[in-house]
Every structure is written in structure tokens, then in C-alpha cells.
Amino acid sequence: MSTVTLTIDGRPTSVAPxxxxxxxxxxxxxxxxxxxxxxxxxHSASCFLCAVKLEGRPNLWPAxxxxxxxx
Numbered sequence: 001m002s003t004v005t006l007t008i009d010g011r012p013t014s015v016a017p018x019x020x021x022x023x024x025x026x027x028x029x030x031x032x033x034x035x036x037x038x039x040x041x042x043h044s045a046s047c048f049l050c051a052v053k054l055e056g057r058p059n060l061w062p063a064x065x066x067x068x069x070x071x
Contacts, residue, residue, distance in 0.1 A: 004068040021052055021063035037064040 003014040015024045036047040045062035
């Protein structure tokens, strides 16, 4: 299976394609606050509480809905 390699708060990790930023962070023990995210429900990203900055991108992204798509 292919993986996506990324770094969150200076900590490298590898996740399966389709994994959200929120799930990747949680796998490292990093807490990202959420309000509208509910495990098992479609991600709405409506509250934007979990917004994170992606290196090289000009705006914020909702960690609960932004997925890593490419390996």
C-alpha cells in the first residue's frame, strides 16, 4: 500500500492516501481542537475551528476535511 509522508509540528509521519490532517495529527498524539467534527459522520468543516496552516499555501485549511490524496 502506498503512503503519504508529511511533517506536522516538526514531527514526520506517513499516512495512507485519503487520511485527513486531523487523523494524521491524532496518530502523532497532537491535539487539534474541533467543534463540528463528529467521528463517523461526513466532515462538514463548517466551524473552521480546526483550521491549520499548510506550508506553501496562502490560506488556512480545515484539518477535519482536508485529505492527503497523493502518495
